[in-house]
Amino acid sequence: MTAFTGTTRLTRLALRRDRVKLLVWALAVPGVGAAVAQSVSGIYGTESDRIGYATTSAASVVARAFNGPVSGPSLGSVVTAEAYTMLALLAALLSTFAVVRHTRQNEETGRAELLGSAVVGRHAPLTAALLTTVAANVLSGLLLALVLVAGDLPVAGSLALGAAITGIGVSFAAIAAVTAQISGTARGANGMAAAVVGLAFLLRAAGDAWGTVSADGMRVVSAWPSWLSPLGWANQVQPFDGNRWPVLALTAGFSLLAIGTAFVLTAHRDLGSGVLAVRRGPAVAARGLLNPGGLAWRLQRGVVLGWAIGILVMGLSMGSVGDQLDSFVGENEAASELIAQLGGTEELVDAFLGTMMAMFALAVAGFAVQAVLRLRAEEAAGTLEGILATAVGRPRWLLSHLLWAALGAVVLLALAGASTGLGYGLVSGDVPGEVARLTVAGLVQAPAALVLAGLVVVLFGLLPRLSVALSWSAFLLCVLLGQLGALLELPQPVLNLSPFTHLPAVPAADPSATPLVLLLAVAVALTGLGLATFRRRDLAIG
Amino acid sequence: MTAISVAGLVKTFGATRALDELDLTVRSGEVHGFLGPNGAGKSTTIRILLGLLRRDAGEVGVLGGDPWRDAVALHRRLAYVPGDVNLWPNLSGGEAIDLFGSLRGGLDRARRDELLRRFDLDPTKKCRTYSKGNRQKVAIVAAFASDVELLVLDEPTSGLDPLMEAVFREYVAALRDAGRTVLLSSHVMSEVEALCDRVSIIRAGRTVESGTLAELRHLTRTPMTVETERPVAGLAELAGVHAVTASGATTRFEVESGTLDPVLAHLARFGVRALTSTPPTLEELFMRHYGDGSEVAVTAPRPVPVGAR
Ligand SMILES: Nc1ncnc2c1ncn2[C@@H]1O[C@H](COP(=O)(O)OP(=O)(O)OP(=O)(O)O)[C@@H](O)[C@H]1O
Ligand SMILES: [Mg+2]
Numbered sequence: 060m061t062a063f064t065g066t067t068r069l070t071r072l073a074l075r076r077d078r079v080k081l082l083v084w085a086l087a088v089p090g091v092g093a094a095v096a097q098s099v100s101g102i103y104g105t106e107s108d109r110i111g112y113a114t115t116s117a118a119s120v121v122a123r124a125f126n127g128p129v130s131g132p133s134l135g136s137v138v139t140a141e142a143y144t145m146l147a148l149l150a151a152l153l154s155t156f157a158v159v160r161h162t163r164q165n166e167e168t169g170r171a172e173l174l175g176s177a178v179v180g181r182h183a184p185l186t187a188a189l190l191t192t193v194a195a196n197v198l199s200g201l202l203l204a205l206v207l208v209a210g211d212l213p214v215a216g217s218l219a220l221g222a223a224i225t226g227i228g229v230s231f232a233a234i235a236a237v238t239a240q241i242s243g244t245a246r247g248a249n250g251m252a253a254a255v256v257g258l259a260f261l262l263r264a265a266g267d268a269w270g271t272v273s274a275d276g277m278r279v280v281s282a283w284p285s286w287l288s289p290l291g292w293a294n295q296v297q298p299f300d301g302n303r304w305p306v307l308a309l310t311a312g313f314s315l316l317a318i319g320t321a322f323v324l325t326a327h328r329d330l331g332s333g334v335l336a337v338r339r340g341p342a343v344a345a346r347g348l349l350n351p352g353g354l355a356w357r358l359q360r361g362v363v364l365g366w367a368i369g370i371l372v373m374g375l376s377m378g379s380v381g382d383q384l385d386s387f388v389g390e391n392e393a394a395s396e397l398i399a400q401l402g403g404t405e406e407l408v409d410a411f412l413g414t415m416m417a418m419f420a421l422a423v424a425g426f427a428v429q430a431v432l433r434l435r436a437e438e439a440a441g442t443l444e445g446i447l448a449t450a451v452g453r454p455r456w457l458l459s460h461l462l463w464a465a466l467g468a469v470v471l472l473a474l475a476g477a478s479t480g481l482g483y484g485l486v487s488g489d490v491p492g493e494v495a496r497l498t499v500a501g502l503v504q505a506p507a508a509l510v511l512a513g514l515v516v517v518l519f520g521l522l523p524r525l526s527v528a529l530s531w532s533a534f535l536l537c538v539l540l541g542q543l544g545a546l547l548e549l550p551q552p553v554l555n556l557s558p559f560t561h562l563p564a565v566p567a568a569d570p571s572a573t574p575l576v577l578l579l580a581v582a583v584a585l586t587g588l589g590l591a592t593f594r595r596r597d598l599a600i601g
Numbered sequence: 602m603t604a605i606s607v608a609g610l611v612k613t614f615g616a617t618r619a620l621d622e623l624d625l626t627v628r629s630g631e632v633h634g635f636l637g638p639n640g641a642g643k644s645t646t647i648r649i650l651l652g653l654l655r656r657d658a659g660e661v662g663v664l665g666g667d668p669w670r671d672a673v674a675l676h677r678r679l680a681y682v683p684g685d686v687n688l689w690p691n692l693s694g695g696e697a698i699d700l701f702g703s704l705r706g707g708l709d710r711a712r713r714d715e716l717l718r719r720f721d722l723d724p725t726k727k728c729r730t731y732s733k734g735n736r737q738k739v740a741i742v743a744a745f746a747s748d749v750e751l752l753v754l755d756e757p758t759s760g761l762d763p764l765m766e767a768v769f770r771e772y773v774a775a776l777r778d779a780g781r782t783v784l785l786s787s788h789v790m791s792e793v794e795a796l797c798d799r800v801s802i803i804r805a806g807r808t809v810e811s812g813t814l815a816e817l818r819h820l821t822r823t824p825m826t827v828e829t830e831r832p833v834a835g836l837a838e839l840a841g842v843h844a845v846t847a848s849g850a851t852t853r854f855e856v857e858s859g860t861l862d863p864v865l866a867h868l869a870r871f872g873v874r875a876l877t878s879t880p881p882t883l884e885e886l887f888m889r890h891y892g893d894g895s896e897v898a899v900t901a902p903r904p905v906p907v908g909a910r
Contacts, residue, residue: 167690167729244690244729340693342724348696349703358689441687445740448651448681449704452673598653 062326065179069187073161074194081195084153088146088199088224089206094543095142096210103137112137113277121380124264127294128279135216135299138207147290148256150199150228154192155252158235161188163333164245185236185325189318192232200225216299223293226310230289231256233317240324243333250365257369262288289313351451351459358437359430359463363471366426370419370475377415378482378497381408409567412479412497416566419475420504420559421538423468424511428534430464431515435526441600453594461516461586468508476501500565506578507558511537513585520592523599602629603662604751604782605650610659612645612806619645621806622659627784629750632777634793634800635786638891642806643786644684647755650784651681664751677706680744684755684786686736688728694739695724701743713746719768734760745772752776752783758792770795790883802890809890817886822855824879830872839864850874 074081103109109132116122116129123129126140162185204221208214231252238251266285273280278300285291295306328334347353434457437443446456480497484490514533518526540549540557554560558581561574605627612620620642627633637643648654650663652672661668666675688697698717702708717724722738731739737760744752758766766789773783773796787793793800794814801811810817822843827833833852837845841860846853856864868876881889 338727339725340691340696340727342693342695344696344699344703348692349700351704354689354700357692441683441685442689444648444653444683445681445687445701446704447653447672448676448683449701450673450677450706451704595655597655598648 062180062182063186065183066186066190069179069183070190073187073191077157077160077191080157081191084149084157084195085199085202087153088149089202091145091149092138092142092203092220093206093210094547095145096138096207096212098543098547099138099141100134100210103134106132109134109137110277116140117272117277117279120268123267123270123279124376124380127263128267128270128281128285130278130297130300132277133213133216133299135207135212135220138212139220139298143294146203146224147227147293148260150196150224151231151256151259151290152253154196154228154232155235155249155256157192157195158188158232159239159245159248159252161191162236163239163242163248167245182322182325185239185321189232189236193229196225196228196232199228213299215302219296219302219304220298222304222307223296223298226296226307226314227289227293229314230292230310230317233314233321234289236321237317237324240321240328241334243335246361247333247335256290259288259290263291263294266291267294351446351456352462354446355433355459355463358433359460359467362426362430363463363467366423366467366471367474370422370471371478374419374475374478374480375482378412378479378484378493379486381411381483381486406567408483412483412500413564413567415479416476416497416500416504417541417559417562419472419479419501420507420562421541423471423475423504424508424537424559425534426471427464427468427508427512428515428530430467431461431512431519432527432530433464434460434516434519435523438523438599439601444598444600447598454590457516457590457593461512464512465509468512469502469505472501472505472508473498474501496566499570503565503570503575504562506575506582507562509582510558510578510585513582513589516586516589517592518589520589520596523596603627604629604664605633605784606660606662607646607650608660610646610649610661611657612642612649612654613657619806620649620656620659623803623806624808624811625801625803626811627782628799629782630777630780631798632773632783632785632796634797635784635803636788636793636800636887636890637803641803643803644755645806646803647681647753647784647786650753651676651679678749679751679753680705680747680749682737682740682744682752682754682757684759686740688731688736688739690727690729692728693725694722694728694731694735697728697739698724698743698746701740702747705743705747705749707748708743708746709748713742716742716745716772719772720765732760734762734765737761738765741769745776750781752781754783755786756788757785758787758789766792790887794883802887804890814883818858818881821881821886821889822857823861823881824853824855826851826853826877827868827873828852828875829868830874833868833871836864836867839867 103112113129113132113136116126122140125144127143129140130136165184200221202221203224204214204217207217207220234255235248235252238255239245239248242248242251262284263281266282266288267279269282270279270285271282272278281291281295285294289310292306292309296303324334348357437446437460443456447453476497476499477494479501480494481490483497484493487493511534515526515530518529518533522529537557537559540554541559543549544554544557544560558578561578563570563574603626605625607623607625610620610623610625611618623642623646625635625646635643635646645654649656649661650668652668652675655669663675664678668675688694692700695717698713699708702713720738720742722735722742726735728736728739737757741757744754758769761769770792773785776783777796777798783796785793785797797814799811799813800817802809802817828850829852830850832847832850836842836852836854839860840863841857842864843855843857844853
């Protein structure tokens, strides 16, 4: 028996266990690619439109930071610029979660122990996890290239973009392989890897923002920080322009190095433990923990704080580039029309800030879904059984978690508004005014997030075992309706399904109370319904 | 006084009929063994008693209340140790114990510290680092440190080493002496024999036997082998005698526990030279109820002086 014995069997098992997730993944990446290609060829149909886009994108620090360095006026380049961030983050995060799921999480749940006692080599689980994840990345990259070619984009460029996105996924699979050895918990491993994704994004954004514009004004030469980031390398391939394949050698070399490190670490630690020792805790509980609300806060606080930091950084950086907006979209009519449509105003800055608030609303709704799904996580893990066998009733337990989810969402949105206001206030010169105005704009988004939270409660009450999948599907639907609804010109009744459609376009428009009150009423009604169904049903353990 | 009364309890999960008109009576102040093969429905019954699952039919009373309707009020008066203890990975063991105690309505701090010492449990370790046995100890300490009338223990000692098992028995015995009621589901026969006043055996969701251990023994037949000077006649006609086979001077038969006296008197007339009886061990007793009764392994007979039992 070698250290790799059993890899094939484990890989097959992983593919089987993840078949639905992998399928969704393999379809999501080309799906995003196709949707963006479709909308871009509509908006930037002519060469002159695209020259306008490339020139303004190259000139704008905002565009460089968020979309990456633009490279030329070809249709493929515009598609790449528009789709890049979403594709890159999808590939990076899905790869991270997949690797951690099949390594550290298996160890945590004891599944690995069971497998480890069968004929399975020490390196087999990690190898199987990496094989599975790399296969999924290659498949989704190929499909992405295929749909782009089908959309009449050049073959070489399509393949280069597919390979670049695959490369991002593989790099982060390798990073997750390392963090899964370092951290003693799946949560910690995912968190660490997600932090690396964030760092990689910041490095790339900084490198591209500091980059220089080429002589023709339609390309960006990135500064050195971009070259330190796996997310940057994919840009440097310059799909549809340079098609610089050798850059991918960097990705390959980095991935091999990281994977090698992970294997060395595996050989030097015990099953179930991480390189970092798990810290000890207090022998006696603090008073604050000893009630359902205190326990719920203890379980939720990490998530809330993580989101708060992310939102703070996002808000400050987005706000502080707001004043450059005019130079960015000023010359492209279709683009400014789009922003005006999304933001609900001709005033570009307000439209931009409004779009930002809408994005924050979606992001924080994501937080709310995650926080409320903790209900199901506690039930499935079996810890709820222990709690409900004490003198804590079901409503009290459920509401204690819901309280932090709702309060967290409201505070995070206020923070999103305030930090964007602070960032924009610093560049525009009116800090108190902008902070106040945008904090209100942030808070106005809260009812939609709360409706989604209420929906999760209903799903938890009615269909506990399906609630995780259904909740995220509902969230994804809202995101798609919000992002693509206007572009695809979907009928209004369809758009109305999403609570976010009903939010007023702040800060441009004055918030009107009626839709907000109605949304809140819906949120409360959903919560009541969910609670009532949960009170009547069996505990669904496992 | 009954602490738990269950009659005709039915619970189905889809097509599975997990409980099929189950009956169970636990008197106040007794330690009641709850036995049955894997999948018999012990944990399901216990979860219904705790209001975690809803019953489909039947009567259930716990401490005079309805476990579903009065869950919160009842749970102040009882403590539960689940068969599979699940804790929050990032809480310490001490925190988890205090949390359970306090949510149940408070725990005795001195007792908690004594229990931690006796069970040799480090309360500063994070729950994720605990072994199965140590997780089990967290729940046991939390339950024993609470001042409650009823303890519901679902295979509480699975994963405990023999030393800890002994400490556990000591505490359960003390609880019984203090007049507390304990429902103890277990697969460990020696534990049941040492602790339980009465037991209920269930199989496939149905109660097959209930009573004191002595009563259960009486319900079974004792195999006997007798060697006599003259061939035994007329034995099979006696009440309570079964399965008589004779070969030469040796006669084998089975006798019901209550009818030994006339059988012995009858045998004496044929000049008894040797008599061995094999009273069923507790283990065999349960095997008989766990399986369908026919495939009981026969152990080597050990000689027992007549009437010694
Ligand atoms: N949530 C559920 N869904 C479907 N079937 C279930 C569920 N819970 C229990 N069962 C089934 O009900 C039956 C009784 O299970 P239960 O867990 O009560 O047995 P048990 O006596 O505790 O067994 P063990 O000694 O193994 O702990 C089993 O057939 C089991 O598969
Ligand atoms: Mg059980």
